[in-house]
Amino acid sequence: MWLEVKNISKRFDKNEVLKDISFSLEQGKTLAILGKSGCGKTTLLKIIAGIIPACEGDVFHQHKLITHLPLNKRNIIYLYQDALLFPHLNVFENIAFGLRARKLGEEEILQKANKLISELGLTGYENQNPQLLSGGQKQRVAFGRSLIVNPDCMLLDEPFSSLDFETRTTMQMFYKEMAEKFNITTVFVTHDLKEALIMGNHFAVMDSGRLTFYKDKSEFINSPETGVMQEKTFWDNINADKT
Amino acid sequence: MKRYIVVLLYLVLVLGPLLAGVVYSMLYSTGSIGLLSKGFSLVAWQNVLTDDFVKRSFLSTIFVATISLVIGVAAALFVVLKSNWLRRSGIAGIMLHIPLAFPPMVAAFLMFQLLYKGGLLSRIFYQLGLTTDIADFPGLVNDNLNIGVILCMALFVFPFFVVFFVQKMEISGMNRYVTLAASLGAGRYQTDMKIVIPLLLRHAWFNIALYWLILFGNFEIPLILGRQHPAQVSVLIGQKFTKYDLGDLPEAYAISLLYVLVVLVVFLLFLFKNRKIQAI
Amino acid sequence: MKTKARIRIIVLINLVMIPFVFLLFLSIAGTWFFPDVLPGHWSLNAWHGLFLGNDFWWVLLKSVVLSSSIAILATAMAFFISRQLSRHRYRDILHSIAYLPYSFSPVIYAFCIQFLFIRSGLKGTYAGVLIAQLLISFPFVVLLFSKHWNHELKNQEILSMSLGASEYQTVVRVTLPLTMRLIKLSLIQTFLISWFDYGISLVIGRGIAQTAILRIYQYIAEANIAYAATASLVLLIPPVMLSIVQHKLSSNVA
Numbered sequence: 001m002w003l004e005v006k007n008i009s010k011r012f013d014k015n016e017v018l019k020d021i022s023f024s025l026e027q028g029k030t031l032a033i034l035g036k037s038g039c040g041k042t043t044l045l046k047i048i049a050g051i052i053p054a055c056e057g058d059v060f061h062q063h064k065l066i067t068h069l070p071l072n073k074r075n076i077i078y079l080y081q082d083a084l085l086f087p088h089l090n091v092f093e094n095i096a097f098g099l100r101a102r103k104l105g106e107e108e109i110l111q112k113a114n115k116l117i118s119e120l121g122l123t124g125y126e127n128q129n130p131q132l133l134s135g136g137q138k139q140r141v142a143f144g145r146s147l148i149v150n151p152d153c154m155l156l157d158e159p160f161s162s163l164d165f166e167t168r169t170t171m172q173m174f175y176k177e178m179a180e181k182f183n184i185t186t187v188f189v190t191h192d193l194k195e196a197l198i199m200g201n202h203f204a205v206m207d208s209g210r211l212t213f214y215k216d217k218s219e220f221i222n223s224p225e226t227g228v229m230q231e232k233t234f235w236d237n238i239n240a241d242k243t
Numbered sequence: 244m245k246r247y248i249v250v251l252l253y254l255v256l257v258l259g260p261l262l263a264g265v266v267y268s269m270l271y272s273t274g275s276i277g278l279l280s281k282g283f284s285l286v287a288w289q290n291v292l293t294d295d296f297v298k299r300s301f302l303s304t305i306f307v308a309t310i311s312l313v314i315g316v317a318a319a320l321f322v323v324l325k326s327n328w329l330r331r332s333g334i335a336g337i338m339l340h341i342p343l344a345f346p347p348m349v350a351a352f353l354m355f356q357l358l359y360k361g362g363l364l365s366r367i368f369y370q371l372g373l374t375t376d377i378a379d380f381p382g383l384v385n386d387n388l389n390i391g392v393i394l395c396m397a398l399f400v401f402p403f404f405v406v407f408f409v410q411k412m413e414i415s416g417m418n419r420y421v422t423l424a425a426s427l428g429a430g431r432y433q434t435d436m437k438i439v440i441p442l443l444l445r446h447a448w449f450n451i452a453l454y455w456l457i458l459f460g461n462f463e464i465p466l467i468l469g470r471q472h473p474a475q476v477s478v479l480i481g482q483k484f485t486k487y488d489l490g491d492l493p494e495a496y497a498i499s500l501l502y503v504l505v506v507l508v509v510f511l512l513f514l515f516k517n518r519k520i521q522a523i
Numbered sequence: 524m525k526t527k528a529r530i531r532i533i534v535l536i537n538l539v540m541i542p543f544v545f546l547l548f549l550s551i552a553g554t555w556f557f558p559d560v561l562p563g564h565w566s567l568n569a570w571h572g573l574f575l576g577n578d579f580w581w582v583l584l585k586s587v588v589l590s591s592s593i594a595i596l597a598t599a600m601a602f603f604i605s606r607q608l609s610r611h612r613y614r615d616i617l618h619s620i621a622y623l624p625y626s627f628s629p630v631i632y633a634f635c636i637q638f639l640f641i642r643s644g645l646k647g648t649y650a651g652v653l654i655a656q657l658l659i660s661f662p663f664v665v666l667l668f669s670k671h672w673n674h675e676l677k678n679q680e681i682l683s684m685s686l687g688a689s690e691y692q693t694v695v696r697v698t699l700p701l702t703m704r705l706i707k708l709s710l711i712q713t714f715l716i717s718w719f720d721y722g723i724s725l726v727i728g729r730g731i732a733q734t735a736i737l738r739i740y741q742y743i744a745e746a747n748i749a750y751a752a753t754a755s756l757v758l759l760i761p762p763v764m765l766s767i768v769q770h771k772l773s774s775n776v777a
Contacts (some may be wrong), residue, residue, distance in 0.1 A: 051681050072684040080678055088700040100696070101688035149687055249607040250617065256600075257620055257662045261627075264635030326531075331773065334532055338539045340770040344762035345542065346719035348736055349755045352743050353542055356549060361557045363545075369558040377557055410773075453626065460628025462722050467743065477628045477722075484634045484726075499635050503627070510626050514619055 001063070002027040002185050003048075003153050008057030010043055010209075017043050019209040021057070025153075025202065030179060030186040032200025033211070034193060034226060040209040041189040045155040048187065049078035061152055072101075077146040078155045082162055083138035085130035085145075092117065092126040094141055098149035112148060120144045136167040143175065147182055154179075156188045160195070172198050193227060265503060272497035279489050287493030297498060300473035301505070303389065307465075307475065308458035311393045315400030316451060320443065323408040324435055331409055339409065342402035347395075351467040354395040358383040358468075384468045391468035392475070396458050403454070404447065411446045412439075452513035456506055476502055543759070549752035569749035579738060579754060586735040587761070589649060590717035593656050598709040600657075601664035602702065608665065609672035618669045621662035629659060630722025640727050647731040655727040656720055660713040667709050668702075676701060708772050711765045718762060 001024040010018040017040045025031050035041045047054045050071035058067045066074055085094050093100075096113040104112075117123055120140045125133070130141060139159060146154055156175075160168045172195060179186055188199045189206075196203065203220035204213045214220040221228045270276045274284035291297050322329075329335055357363050365380035374380050384391035411417070417439060424434040444451075465475035474482060480502065483495035553566035573579045608617045624632065633655060637646060645651030679701065683693040699706075724734045735758050742751035 049685060051685070070684070071681065072687055072689055074685075075687070077685050078681070080682070084675070084678055084682055086679060086683075086697060086701075088703075097683070097688070097696075098686040101683070101686060101692050145686065246607045246611060249604055250611060253604050253608060253617065253665070254620070256658065257624060257665075260636045260639065260658050261623060261632075263639060264632065267638050268635050328528065328531060331770070335535060337767055337770050338532075338535045340766045341539050341763055342542075344715075344759060344766045346721075346736060346758070346762070348719075348721055348739060348743075349546075349759065350542075352739070352751055352755060353545055355743075356545070356748065363560070366558050366560045370560055453622070456626040460626075460631060462628060462630040463740075477630055480631050480634060495634070499631050502631055503635075506626055510623065514622070 001025065002029075002061070003187075004060040004063070005044075005048060006058050006060065008044065008047055008054045008059075010040070010047060010052075010055050017209050018047070018054070021209075021211045023204065023211060023213050025185055025187070027185050028180070028183040029201045030176075030188055030199055031202045031204060032196040033187065033189045033204045033206050034191070034196040035189060035206035036191055039206045041206050042157055044206070044211075045078055045157055045187060045189060048153075049076050049155055050074045051078060075149070075151050076153045076155065077149070077151045079142060079146060079157060079159050081158050083130075083135075083142035085133075085138055085141055087129075087131055089130070090126065091122060091128045091130060091133070091141055094130060095144045095148055097145055102149070116144050116148050134167075135163045136171055139163065139171055140174070143178060147178065147184070150182070151184070153185045153187065156186060158190050161190075161192075168195075175199070193231060197221075197228075265500070268496040268500050268503075272493045272500060274493055277489075277492060279492075287497045291494050291497040291501070296473040297479070297501075300476050300479045301501070303470075303473060304459060304465075304476040305505075307389050307392055307396065308455055311396030311458055312400055312451065312455050314393065314397040315454075316404050316447070318397065318401050319404035319408055320440060322405055323412065323443075324439065327412075329405070329409050331406070331413060339402065339406050343406065345399070346463075347399055347461060348463040348467075350399055351395050351464045354391055354398070355384050355467055358391050358394070385470055387470055389465070389468075389470055389475075392465050392470075395464050395468055396461070399464070400454055400458070404450075407447060407450060408443050411443055415442065415446065417442065448516065449513060452509065452516075456509060459509075460502070460506070543756070546752045546756050546759075550749050550756060552749065566749070569753040573750055573753050573757075579735075579757075582733045582738050583735050583757065585649065585733065586718065589653060589656075589734065590714045592653055593660055593717040594710045594714040596653075597657055597660040597664045597713045598706055600661055601668055601709065602706065605665045605668040606672055606698075609669060610677075614669075618666060621665045621669075624659050624662050625666075628722065629720060630726060632659070633723045633726035637726055646727060647729040649728075649732045652724050652728045652732050652734070655723045656717045659720075659723070660716045663716060664709045664713055667712065668705060671702060671705050704772055708769060711769050711772075715762055715765060718758075 004024040006022050008018055008021040009016070021044060023031065033041055033044075043052070046052045048059055050066075050069060054067070058065055060066065061074075061076075066076075086097065089097065092113055095116060096109050099109045099112060114126075117126060120143070122137065122140060122144070125137065130138060133141065142159075159175075160171050163171060176199065178184070186199075188196075190196050190199070197217070197220075200217075202214070203217065203226075204211050205220075205223070205225050206212075207225070212223075212225060214223065220226055224230075267276075272287050274280050274282060274287065329339065331339070355362070359365070360377050360380050360382060362384075364383075365374065365377065368374045368380055369377075383394075420438050420442065421434055424438045429437065460477055461475075462477040462481065465478045466481070469475050469478060471478075473479065476498070480495055480498050483491050483498060550569050551565045551567060552562040553564040553568070555562035608614055611617060636655070636658075640646040640651045640655065643651075645654065676698070679697055680693050683697045684690070688696065719736065720734075721736050721740065724732065724737050725740075728734065728737065730737070735754065739751055739754045739758060742748075742754060
């Protein structure tokens with residue numbers, strides 16, 4: 001398995017936020033976790049990324065224990081809800097950040113960053129101040145900044161929630177394409193049912209710190225917990241009213 | 244562990260000398276230590292607490308700090324409300340910041356040269372025929388009412404609050420409240436009195452408290468412009484400490500402790516008030 | 524309307540310039556007997572005396588070195604310490620404590636802690652004045668930095684590390700650049716606190732460690748008006764320049 005999470009639990013004071021969470025994921029797959037705000041999904045991602053420690057449980061990458069590794073040694077990138085571009089660096093430098101951290105040669109940085117910038121459709125924006133970009137462009141830069149270091153896994157915490165409907169749809173497609181192209185393993189959390197269905201290959205629901213993992217898409221759709229059928233009935237009834 | 248050491252270092256740096264100073268002052272003022280110490284005694288404290296000069300010095304300092312602050316803040320409010328063209332940007336902004344570059348010492352020196360009996364103002368009065376002799380001009384420095392000190396302190400406070408209020412007017416979205424009040428039928432005066440001034444003062448509350456403490460403890464202005472008997476608290480303490488009579492030192496420490504007590508009471512009061520304001 | 528705006532600015536400039544003009548006037552007023560409004564004759568004696576026949580330059584230079592050292596030390600210490608404090612559970616209380624030294628009168632504070640400097644042999648030395656001034660300017664900078672360490676900056680630091688940067692690289696490439704404006708403000712403010720300080724320099728420096736402001740008081744006490752005015756004008760040059768820079772730094776934020 002590419003990524004394995006085993007028996008993760010987390011408590012803040014006496015409040016149990018995560019309860020014995022386990023799942024595994026193959027390389028290049030996307031696990032979509034559906035959950036309401038406050039259900040513990042951000043905490044789970046932060047534990048996998050190494051930002052906060054778990055109270056119990058372990059994280060494995062290719063069967064190697066990585067729980068003890070600091071976040072800069074894990075090669076797992078956690079992306080926040082907003083793009084969080086470094087405001088003092090231009091688009092090029094934001095994207096090249098991880099390469100500079102790895103002290104690559106200037107030639108290689110130039111070549112890799114420019115190639116990715118072109119693939120992201122950001123050619124011409126290299127010297128742009130990130131604050132002047134649109135919401136979608138900011139997200140592209142944020143993805144590019146992560147993709148360039150060839151991460152083992154990306155953890156996306158509602159990355160499109162601040163975008164308008166149209167940009168959001170474009171970005172969902174864009175990320176899917178990129179994830180396939182770069183063979184990126186992703187854990188994607190969202191409270192949006194439709195988004196979970198679009199983005200995931202595997203599905204889970206998180207509620208009050210417990211994770212329910214589904215075998216496949218149809219099990220996810222048919223489960224009463226996900227609310228997919230409820231939603232479907234609603235739209236069917238609207239159609240019935242019309243006729 | 245690392246953070247624990249840093250916090251400890253911080254507390255030692257910030258509170259350490261203060262506490263050491265307070266403990267030392269307590270011991271010195273009670274005769275427990277000191278060059279002429281004859282063992283524990285409350286004589287210095289009895290002297291200080293029954294000394295009319297000390298009492299009057301504290302009362303006068305509290306009065307001067309309060310009245311100067313009221314004048315300075317009120318003047319700043321008036322100017323900012325009447326000059327809605329004032330901005331932090333551009334030349335106007337630079338000009339508003341320049342008076343902040345005046346140390347109290349220089350401000351007091353200028354005020355002295357302006358207000359003393361032979362000062363510029365007295366000469367202008369004489370030339371205008373308002374006075375006929377140098378003695379006719381009222382003593383505005385080192386005077387009984389501390390007028391020179393009050394004027395200087397008010398002028399010292401004034402530019403800071405002008406900049407502060409202009410800044411708050413710009414960034415606190417005050418215009419929205421003003422527009423809203425106007426659309427609800429409030430006139431300019433009503434808007435100022437009911438909306439703008441209360442909001443500005445709410446923002447300024449903590450700075451007002453801090454400035455009160457700064458004025459209460461200021462040394463340079465009363466040293467140059469103030470009345471000497473009784474002097475303002477900081478000057479009085481300075482006099483006691485620098486007298487050649489070592490016997491005065493326990494009293495100097497006792498008065499310092501009284502000063503610390505007043506500052507702590509005001510500090511805690513306003514800290515509490517500030518927390519309440521922030522919590523709203 | 525434009526003319527009106529111009530007039531307002533001109534009036535404002537004139538009002539702000541009054542104290543400077545008055546100082547200049549006093550510095551070059553030769554004989555100035557009552558009740559004359561203007562002096563009988565103008566003289567550059569004070570300017571000559573202060574800079575050619577006096578060690579004022581030397582005192583000024585020492586003040587610049589002292590205030591610059593305070594600015595650098597206080598800012599550097601506060602940068603690292605306040606970052607740790609802001610992540611402490613009791614950060615609000617820890618930050619409130621920083622108001623305390625700043626709330627006390629420097630002169631009274633100095634009198635109360637002077638025994639520490641006497642015992643350590645630092646009274647009457649520049650090192651003593653530096654340490655004593657640091658005790659006030661350091662907490663001040665901690666306060667200045669306190670609101671800076673917010674969630675966004677913390678998340679940016681985490682992201683930087685998540686992208687593979689080490690802690691050192693994160694400080695140099697993310698934290699420092701994002702804090703630079705505040706660092707500049709802090710350097711200016713602490714320089715000014717030290718530059719304006721009279722009480723601590725007086726008590727801890729004991730007249731041996733001379734600073735420019737102590738020298739000005741000496742001229743005032745000697746009723747040497749022209750010297751006091753000239754020295755005041757020179758003393759005001761750095762603060763005026765710095766307040767303009769400070770204004771620019773503050774405006775950039777808005």
